Amino acid sequence: MTTDAVSRSSAANQNEETIVRYTFFERINHWLGAFSYIYLLITGLAFWSPYLYWLAAIVGGGPAARFWHPWFGLVFTASLFVTFVQWRGDMQITDADRAWGRAIPDYIKNEDDKLPPVGRFNFGQKLFFWGIFYGLILLLLSGVMLWYTETLPWSLRFVRYAAILIHASVALITIGLFLIHVYMSAFLEEGSFGSMILGRVTRAWAWTFHRTWYYQVIGRTQPSSSLPKR
Amino acid sequence: MSQASTEIVRISGHAGTVPGAGLNREYQVCKLVDTTTCIGCKACEVACLEWNGYTFSETTFDNTYQTMPETAWNYWNLIKFNEHERADGTMMLLMRKDQCMHCADPGCLAACPADAAIVQYANGIVDFQEEHCIGCGYCMTGCPFNIPKFDPPSRKVFKCTLCNDRVSVGLEPACIKACPTGCLHFGTKPEMKELAETRASHLRENSGFPDAGVYDPAGVGGTHVIYVLHDAKNPELYGGLPKDPRIPLSVRLWKGPLKWLGNLAMVGGIVGMALHYMRFGPKKEEPIPPNENSDERRV
Numbered sequence: 376m377t378t379d380a381v382s383r384s385s386a387a388n389q390n391e392e393t394i395v396r397y398t399f400f401e402r403i404n405h406w407l408g409a410f411s412y413i414y415l416l417i418t419g420l421a422f423w424s425p426y427l428y429w430l431a432a433i434v435g436g437g438p439a440a441r442f443w444h445p446w447f448g449l450v451f452t453a454s455l456f457v458t459f460v461q462w463r464g465d466m467q468i469t470d471a472d473r474a475w476g477r478a479i480p481d482y483i484k485n486e487d488d489k490l491p492p493v494g495r496f497n498f499g500q501k502l503f504f505w506g507i508f509y510g511l512i513l514l515l516l517s518g519v520m521l522w523y524t525e526t527l528p529w530s531l532r533f534v535r536y537a538a539i540l541i542h543a544s545v546a547l548i549t550i551g552l553f554l555i556h557v558y559m560s561a562f563l564e565e566g567s568f569g570s571m572i573l574g575r576v577t578r579a580w581a582w583t584f585h586r587t588w589y590y591q592v593i594g595r596t597q598p599s600s601s602l603p604k605r
Numbered sequence: 606m607s608q609a610s611t612e613i614v615r616i617s618g619h620a621g622t623v624p625g626a627g628l629n630r631e632y633q634v635c636k637l638v639d640t641t642t643c644i645g646c647k648a649c650e651v652a653c654l655e656w657n658g659y660t661f662s663e664t665t666f667d668n669t670y671q672t673m674p675e676t677a678w679n680y681w682n683l684i685k686f687n688e689h690e691r692a693d694g695t696m697m698l699l700m701r702k703d704q705c706m707h708c709a710d711p712g713c714l715a716a717c718p719a720d721a722a723i724v725q726y727a728n729g730i731v732d733f734q735e736e737h738c739i740g741c742g743y744c745m746t747g748c749p750f751n752i753p754k755f756d757p758p759s760r761k762v763f764k765c766t767l768c769n770d771r772v773s774v775g776l777e778p779a780c781i782k783a784c785p786t787g788c789l790h791f792g793t794k795p796e797m798k799e800l801a802e803t804r805a806s807h808l809r810e811n812s813g814f815p816d817a818g819v820y821d822p823a824g825v826g827g828t829h830v831i832y833v834l835h836d837a838k839n840p841e842l843y844g845g846l847p848k849d850p851r852i853p854l855s856v857r858l859w860k861g862p863l864k865w866l867g868n869l870a871m872v873g874g875i876v877g878m879a880l881h882y883m884r885f886g887p888k889k890e891e892p893i894p895p896n897e898n899s900d901e902r903r904v
Contacts, residue, residue: 389893390890390892390893421718422718422741422743423718423864423867424864424868425718425720428718428719428720431739436739437718437719437720437737437739438738438739438740438760440739441739441740441741441760442740442760483881483885484885485885485886485888487888488891521741521742524742524745524746524755525742525745525754525755525757529675529751532746532751532853535745535746536746536853536854536855536856537855539716539743539746539855539856539859540855540858540859540863543859543863543867544863547863547866547867547870547871550871551870551871551874554871554874554875554878555874555878558878558881558882562878562882562887563881563882563887563888564887564888565887565888565889565890566890577890578893579890579891579892579893580890582890582891582893582897583889583890583891584888584890598896598897
């Protein structure tokens, strides 16, 4: 066995070793948000189109859907607030993110080796987070108006008119973000979905997709050789 | 006049013509409210409550004849009073019986997401089917007349039915029966329109109301409750009757372009992602190059 072979075998082991990406509490909170959003999506789509009204049947019928939709909205809000407290720092957009954003065609083409290294979250994830965050603020404000629409006096009916349009439009934007999020985490990027269940990723995964974060976690400075070859 | 649904047009194994064929009347019904002969006695309100099984609601005093500010979930018919001072200094007490207008193009129905919670009959009556109502209140947003009202305990919305239960068995609405001055009429839409126009022209020609006219707003496709007004140019004077009622623009945008745009975007997005996966496949982790491996284990 040559020295080279030993080193390679040790490299393979290191690649398979796992590191913590999401804490237990982060995962619990993520799934609280995810399931409340899915409930909101099912009931919201039921109210959105007559062709999707049958969705209300799977969660107990129209009146039940109307009753619970706002309450699940509050659960989702609580979950997102916790996420905000947990990840606010990690979600700040940096110059490195902007550089990554400019290289997004490479990311779409799965040519990830051409991308600048990123921290715990990449630019796409950050946009997703802030999109949902600001979207939720609008959904919450308009949603409360729709929740207690009967208490709005006739002279303030413009509030109803605004709320109904804002709620539907912003909901559609969050649905777009949600679909991309589900596609990327459950289908596109292998290892992502599992990391939100058990909280761990392999070193190789972290090195491949979140290199700056990887070196932070292992406590080593990032070698210049890991910078993108452009 | 929902006999329309039971009127026979064909009979199996039947010799000769269908009995009664060709005798059908105009089925579009209409209630005419002549505000110029209304005395504000509120008999129509009582008749409405009695027929529909509700009790008289508590009144609120606001220094006018107005007994309560607006209709309620269990109070579908309310006289709106307005002490109006005319340009010549004379005073008029304007009274208008406020209730559901039974629009030909109903905003409540357009906004409603619940299957079969609001129906429009061929005779023009727009009726809420509370057993299908989910209590979202969108009808309240869609209505340009502030008519549907929410009952919090039952979480259902209610409004005037134009006495669909009476009309369907050939009776007039309860309010019509109670009116002592004959300011309320009920019949087919063309008959009522004609009667209203005749009355309006009398008011213009003989009674010194040059602006008298009929309120049958085109913005909602016409209504199955129409008014004769002394001053048809200012319907707002009559307890806030809107001049040009329409389904609100935001409701039309929401139920029109936004719906198509949203559906297209959602379906397009899913298809796009499926195509992306088929073209580019999954992102896979890559092994860390040996020269970047670390022996430090801090995790």
